[in-house]
Structures are given as C-alpha cells and as structure tokens.
Amino acid sequence: MAGYQTLERDFTPEQEQFRDSARKIMEQEFAPQVMRWREQGFVDPEAYKVLGENGMLLMFADEEYGGLGLRDLRFVQVLQEETIRACGVGFFHNAHSMLCGPYLDHFATPEQKAKYLPKAISGETILAIAMTEPDTGSDLAAIRTRAEDKGNHWQLNGAKTFISNGITGGLFIVAAKTGDKRGQISLFLLEDGTEGFSRGKHLKKIGLHDQDTAELFFDNVILPKDALLGQEGQGFAHMGEMLAVERLMSAITSLAHAQTAFDITSEYILERRAFGKPIAAFQNTRLRMAEMRTELDAMQSFIDRCALLANEGRLTPDAAAAAKYATSELEGQVLDRCVQFHGGSGYMDEVRIARMYADARISRIYAGTSEIMLEIIGRGLGLGDPRPKRG
Ligand SMILES: Cc1cc2nc3c(=O)[nH]c(=O)nc-3n(C[C@H](O)[C@H](O)[C@H](O)COP(=O)(O)OP(=O)(O)OC[C@H]3O[C@@H](n4cnc5c(N)ncnc54)[C@H](O)[C@@H]3O)c2cc1C
Incomplete structure (x- = not known):
C-alpha cells in the first residue's frame, strides 16, 4: 500500500x-491455465515437466x-510465494517437492534414489504420499492398511x-x-500401474478444484522387497522426522x-465506491486493513525466522506446529475479512477472492x-497426554 x-x-x-524467474514462469506459463x-479437476501433468x-x-x-x-529453504519459500500469488494454492508442486521429495532424499537407498529421483526432478513422475485412511487421519497409528x-x-x-x-x-509413498x-x-514405494493397485473416486471438494484428491485401493498388491522405504517398523519415526519441514511448508x-x-x-x-467514496475511505476499512497488515507482518517475521532455523536443522517440532497453527488460522481470518470487503462479489465463484x-x-x-497442532x-508445555500424534 x-x-x-x-x-x-x-x-x-x-x-x-x-x-x-519464478514470478515470470508462474505468471506467463501457469496463471493462464x-x-x-479447476474445470478439469487437476493440474496438467505437463506443468510439472515445465517446472522440471x-x-x-x-x-x-x-x-x-x-x-x-539447493538446500536453503528460502528458494522453495520464494517459489511457493510466487506460485500462490499468480496461481493460487491448488498447484501442488510443493507437495511433490517438499512433502514427498524429502522422504526419498532421507530414506531411499542409493538404488531407489537412482531409480526414482531423476524422474521426480524432471517432473516426469508426480509424487504423492498416502497416510490417511477412511477410518483414521489424525490418529495415524491406527491405520489398517x-x-x-x-x-x-x-x-x-x-x-x-x-x-x-x-x-x-505416478509414485506413492x-x-x-x-x-x-x-x-x-x-513406508513403501508403490508405482502407478502395479497390479492390484487402483484408484477410487476423484473426490469432489468445496475448494482446491485444481488439485486432484483421490481414494486409493490396494488389493493383494505384490511389492518387491526393495519397495520398503527406510527401515521396517520405523515408518512412524520417519514421518515424525519429516514433520517440522512439512509444517513449515504448510505455514x-x-x-x-x-x-x-x-x-x-x-x-x-x-x-469500489459506496456513499460517494471508495470503500477504502471508511474508517472501518482503514482500521481492519491496518490490523491485517500488522498481523501479516508479524507472522512473516516468525515464518522467515523458522525458515532460517530449518536451514540449520534447528526448527523445533513445537515451533513448526505453532507456525502451522498460527498461519492457517490467520489465513482463515484474513480470507474471511477480505471476502467481507468485496461485498456480494466476494461470494461469486468468478471472483478470485471467493475461490x-x-x-x-x-x-x-x-x-x-x-x-492436533x-x-x-500443549504437550510441549508439559501438559497432558504424552502419546505421539500425527501431523
Ligand atoms: C484436500 C485434502 C488433501 C489431503 N491430502 C492428503 C495427502 O496427500 N495424504 C494424506 O495422507 N492425507 C491427506 N489428507 C488427509 C488429512 O491430512 C486429514 O484429513 C487430516 O489429517 C485429518 O484427519 P481426518 O480427516 O481423519 O479427521 P479426524 O482425525 O477424524 O478428526 C476429526 C476432528 O477431530 C479432531 N481431533 C482428532 N483427534 C483429536 C485430538 N486428539 N484432540 C482434539 N481434537 C482431535 C480433529 O482436529 C478434527 O477437528 C488430505 C485431506 C484433504 C481434505
């Protein structure tokens, strides 16, 4: 302003x-798509290849x-910020690169890396991670697969x-x-096309229409011994190791x-004008916008600091949980206020703020x-049930 x-x-x-460079590619190549x-319900797989x-x-x-x-997280931070500015949150290349990719980086054997990383880096294979089940999400330890x-x-x-x-x-963890x-x-690596693996519904959501979200089924799927990712029985611990960066990315x-x-x-x-003047001229608008600016700036400093600490491997799980919690709640509040300032048009799907x-x-x-955050x-504060829970 x-x-x-x-x-x-x-x-x-x-x-x-x-x-x-990121701004240019997002604005020119992807924003027009x-x-x-959103109409077709998924991002063109070709878009991943262009990024690759x-x-x-x-x-x-x-x-x-x-x-x-490039292990400095600020590169992905920059890329993610520019993606969202131009395209919104539905282009999930960040889930591919920073949610799934680190599992390959940390836990894959040299053979698994040689097999899967080149195609993930070129965008030929899109990565996904499958933890949640119909009966359980937050309580990951209760999965039945x-x-x-x-x-x-x-x-x-x-x-x-x-x-x-x-x-x-194309490749599922x-x-x-x-x-x-x-x-x-x-944890296991499962390739698309493996016998006994099938997809269920392409799920319809209230938002994120450009992101494909699906059910997956495994019916007597035969996986080779070397499909195991990381150590047997250590999946929960492996997922725990990845959570701080995952939550920071979400933040x-x-x-x-x-x-x-x-x-x-x-x-x-x-x-937009009302009563002969721009909406911006009303005191309520000025104060609410100033309030949001202040909250966003304060949060940005916190998140930038978290990114620097994560670079040094010093981002604590508690701070990462706080970052995820605080930013997602702020996002909800800011979006709600922004829709309000748009009046009726803010409720129209053709207007970006509504989407x-x-x-x-x-x-x-x-x-x-x-x-869960x-x-x-709260547990970090020494309060209550010490059992580990999922992120
Ligand atoms: C669009 C979308 C994309 C997703 N992508 C993926 C993906 O790629 N991979 C994947 O594995 N999963 C994915 N998920 C699943 C997502 O991570 C889960 O939905 C989420 O973890 C919550 O699990 P749940 O839906 O089973 O809710 P539940 O665990 O059933 O929770 C229901 C409610 O109970 C509350 N609750 C649960 N436990 C506690 C507790 N101990 N204390 C207080 N409150 C509690 C929750 O906070 C929530 O409000 C996705 C979900 C959506 C909607």
Missing part, C-alpha cells in the same frame, strides 16, 4: 533473482540425480483416502502396518495465500489439524 513500508526480508541476491485446471525443465522441482536434491543441491512380509515380497492390502495428487501421481503393535508402521503456503488476499483486497477497496476463501478452509485441517504445543 502506498507509503507503508513493511520490514525488509532476508533473501540473498541469488534468491531475489530466482524470485524474478488455472481456470482450465526450469530446475524448480526437488531443488534440494543432489546433482548426481539431476537436482541443484497392512503389508505382510511373504519372504521374497511384500503383500499390501488396504485403502487410503483424501490423497493429494491421487489421480495424477504408502504407510502400512507391518506388525501388530500400535504404530508399527513401515509458508498459508501465509503467502493470506498475503495475496490482502494485496487483492487492497486494490479492490480503492476501486481463495474456499481454498483456504483446508489449511486448518490437512497436514495435521489445528487441534495445539495438542503438540
């Missing part, structure tokens, strides 16, 4: 330059697999639901029970979405609900 100067952020010149993607050609997928991955070895050790192979049976990139995904104890879970997304909504609304209130409002609602639910923070 004219005159108001927000705090400078800490990005290197290389990252600023990367922001320019978003409405079509531009070195924008799994940027952290080692050069020997085709990656750039089971992989049985049959000596020379694994046999997988069960069902997953609400899986992002579920339709377009599947969490399955491999023992009878609660939480005795292992970056929520905050960028809220910032974008604020920017859109800042323009709208100058154009953003529906898209934002999921942030408080997936990647661990707000209640508060549970984690």
